[in-house]
Every structure is written in structure tokens, then in C-alpha cells.
Amino acid sequence: MKNLFLTILCFYIFTSVFAKNPNEKTFLILFDKSELKINKTSPEYIELSLMNIFQTKSYSGNSDAAILVKTSHQQIDKCMxxxxxxxxxxxxxxxxxxxxFQIIDLDESKGIYQKLLANLEDKNQKSKKSNKLFKSNP
Known part of the structure; x- marks a missing residue:
């Protein structure tokens, strides 16, 4: 019994320590590679200006250049x-x-996507119900 209690207590402590911050916001900053080339810069160099304030990760390669920015400040939006x-x-x-090129609030986009998905599911359920009514009335 003592071992079970200690196991549950340790599990609770570890999950609370490693839990994701619910107030964290994530932004995706996209860059046009040709514009970066004209300005003689890279996403890694731009990231140096942001990494002292935010958690950042830059991506470049065959696709568009991008920087992923995470912040714990809930008041910050894409304009800021x-x-x-x-x-x-x-x-x-x-x-x-x-x-x-574009700054995207991923949390806002996720909410919009979930609303669209819920609306689509509602429409599908309504159409299935109406199809059943038509099939049952010969």
C-alpha cells in the first residue's frame, strides 16, 4: 500500500513539473527566401535578435525559411x-x-480550425439524418 501511494505521488509530481505551460503562445514567422537573399541575411541571424526575449527555433532548407517563437506572455499578439x-x-x-513575409498566431489558427471542423461534423450529421428520413419514406 505504501509503495502504491508513493508511486502515485511521484507520478503526480512528475506530471506537474513537466506539464506544458497553458499560457504559452506560439507564433510562426515566415520569410521570403529571395528577400532574405537581397538583405544578405538568414533566419538564424534574425533569430539572434529574438532569442534573448523568447524561446525560438529557426528553420531553413528546401522549403520557406521560418522562425518558431514561443512566449509565456498572454498579452503579446502578432502585431506586437x-x-x-x-x-x-x-x-x-x-x-x-x-x-x-507573414506572422501567424498558431494558437488562434488552431482554434479557428477546430471550429471549422466542428461545423463540418454538424453539417455531416444533419445530412445523414435527413438522408435517413428520405430513405425510410418509400
């Missing part, structure tokens, strides 16, 4: 992220909006 002043290269400083 776009207003951050960043260093583009050694000579040039600008706001993130001027360089970024």
Missing part, C-alpha cells in the same frame, strides 16, 4: 511581435514586420 526591432545584418536594423 511584428513591431520588435531586429538586426537584419551587420549594417541594417528594422522591425520584424518589414522583413517577415
Amino acid at each position: 511581435i511584428g513591431d520588435f526591432i531586429i538586426r537584419i545584418n551587420q549594417e541594417k536594423i528594422a522591425t520584424l514586420d518589414e522583413v517577415a
Whole structure:
């Protein structure tokens, strides 16, 4: 009994310690590769300006260049992220909006996707019910 209690207690402690922060917001910042080439910069270099404030991860390769930004501040939105002043290269400083192709709030997009999916499921259920009514009345 003592072992069971200790196991449950340890499990509860570990899950609470490693739980995801519910107030965390995630933004995806996309860049146009040709524009980055014109400005002689990379997403990794732009990430250096943001990594002191946010948790960041840059991606570049065969697809579009991107930076994933996570913040625990619930008040920050994509407009505020776009207003951050960043260093583009050694000579040039600008706001993130001027360089970024698009800034996407992934949490907001996830909510919109779930609402659309729920509406689609409701429509499918209603159409199935109406089809059953027509089939039962010969």
C-alpha cells in the first residue's frame, strides 16, 4: 500500500513539473527566401535578435525559411511581435514586420480550425439524418 501511494505521488509530481505551460503562445514567422537573399541575411541571424526575449527555433532548407517563437506572455499578439526591432545584418536594423513575409498566431489558427471542423461534423450529421428520413419514406 505504501509503495502504491508513493508511486502515485511521484507520478503526480512528475506530471506537474513537466506539464506544458497553458499560457504559452506560439507564433510562426515566415520569410521570403529571395528577400532574405537581397538583405544578405538568414533566419538564424534574425533569430539572434529574438532569442534573448523568447524561446525560438529557426528553420531553413528546401522549403520557406521560418522562425518558431514561443512566449509565456498572454498579452503579446502578432502585431506586437511584428513591431520588435531586429538586426537584419551587420549594417541594417528594422522591425520584424518589414522583413517577415507573414506572422501567424498558431494558437488562434488552431482554434479557428477546430471550429471549422466542428461545423463540418454538424453539417455531416444533419445530412445523414435527413438522408435517413428520405430513405425510410418509400
